[in-house]
Amino acid sequence: MTVGFAYSPALDAYDLGPGHPFRPERVSLTAALLADYGVLGPGALAPLTFDPATPDALLRVHDEEYLRAVRAASHAPGSWPGGRGIGPGDTPAFAGMHEASAAIAGATCAALSRVLEGRHDRAFAPAGGLHHAHRERAAGFCVYNDVAIAIAAALERDPGLRVCYLDIDAHHGDGVQEAFYQEPRVLTISLHEDGRYLYPGTGSWRERGAGPGTGTVLNLPMPPYADDRCYLYAFEQAVAPAVRAFAPGILVTQNGADGHWSDPLTTLGLTIQGYEALYARITTLADETCGGRIVACGGGGYSWLTVVPRIWTLLAASLLEHDLPDELPDAWRQRVREVGGDPPTHLRHDPGPTLDDETRERVWHDTGLMLRQALAG
Ligand SMILES: [Zn+2]
Numbered sequence: 327m328t329v330g331f332a333y334s335p336a337l338d339a340y341d342l343g344p345g346h347p348f349r350p351e352r353v354s355l356t357a358a359l360l361a362d363y364g365v366l367g368p369g370a371l372a373p374l375t376f377d378p379a380t381p382d383a384l385l386r387v388h389d390e391e392y393l394r395a396v397r398a399a400s401h402a403p404g405s406w407p408g409g410r411g412i413g414p415g416d417t418p419a420f421a422g423m424h425e426a427s428a429a430i431a432g433a434t435c436a437a438l439s440r441v442l443e444g445r446h447d448r449a450f451a452p453a454g455g456l457h458h459a460h461r462e463r464a465a466g467f468c469v470y471n472d473v474a475i476a477i478a479a480a481l482e483r484d485p486g487l488r489v490c491y492l493d494i495d496a497h498h499g500d501g502v503q504e505a506f507y508q509e510p511r512v513l514t515i516s517l518h519e520d521g522r523y524l525y526p527g528t529g530s531w532r533e534r535g536a537g538p539g540t541g542t543v544l545n546l547p548m549p550p551y552a553d554d555r556c557y558l559y560a561f562e563q564a565v566a567p568a569v570r571a572f573a574p575g576i577l578v579t580q581n582g583a584d585g586h587w588s589d590p591l592t593t594l595g596l597t598i599q600g601y602e603a604l605y606a607r608i609t610t611l612a613d614e615t616c617g618g619r620i621v622a623c624g625g626g627g628y629s630w631l632t633v634v635p636r637i638w639t640l641l642a643a644s645l646l647e648h649d650l651p652d653e654l655p656d657a658w659r660q661r662v663r664e665v666g667g668d669p670p671t672h673l674r675h676d677p678g679p680t681l682d683d684e685t686r687e688r689v690w691h692d693t694g695l696m697l698r699q700a701l702a703g
Pocket of ligand 1 (some may be wrong): 584
């Protein structure tokens, strides 16, 4: 199994400012943990070279006026008047915004093309997964929609390709869904906290695609507090059958770690072990449906110091099919202390959410109800 790793410290320049929850350390501490476990390098996660996405590549998903706006905000963030989703709030302007965003898009594009060319079996692009960016505006911490840009480029190179995009971020993958809403060659699946309770508000099971893309959108809005059992059940009941029926050539996954019960921005109930179990299901499903080909991106995740790097390390281990020892390397624990964190001793250590039995049963019941609606159409 050869797995490409599309990351360089230059991508940490995607920094929305001090105090913003979308910390670049989420990714750099993941890369550090992988290095400290000794799985970065030839024979394991192989560094993959990439260039920034070109304007032509960006324009497959975004419009020209939006690109001009991002460049202007990037060049002079202090005098940016606002608009196009860039400004105070979720997605503030910062110097070098265009370059950093184009670099992340380039990393995801390279990850996808290398796997499709057969140079790697799988790839991991941990800074990617900026799924909320829209055609004409930034949104939800996302400037350029790297995933949609990479998939659009792959479809242009190989018009016969079929792609399954699977998004397990706590938030609905609205930007990617929008880009391929009428596209029959892309199946977009999103499991997320129900939009009635969480940003961006979309992602109802009633959204199913349009025109020639009718039936190629599957949304599974999970009730607040949905836990490992609910997610694994939704995966077996709805995700796996949909992917098998679609028969994709490759799986592109967005792995936001903000469904973790400790995440400060969401209200879900996943544990680290739950993520590991989901990743195992995803790799098995890829083996069964598309020759094991997976390109995995990062995404959200705001328990950034100690939880997100551990979840994404387990994601990389699942791609490598490599079992990591549970004891965390001392070097990594020291790095976490240096940036003000209190590191746990074990990779999978997780006390889990504290939910009373009544809530747990209600959430389980509501998950079943949602699945029946989503599967019935
Ligand atoms: Zn998210």
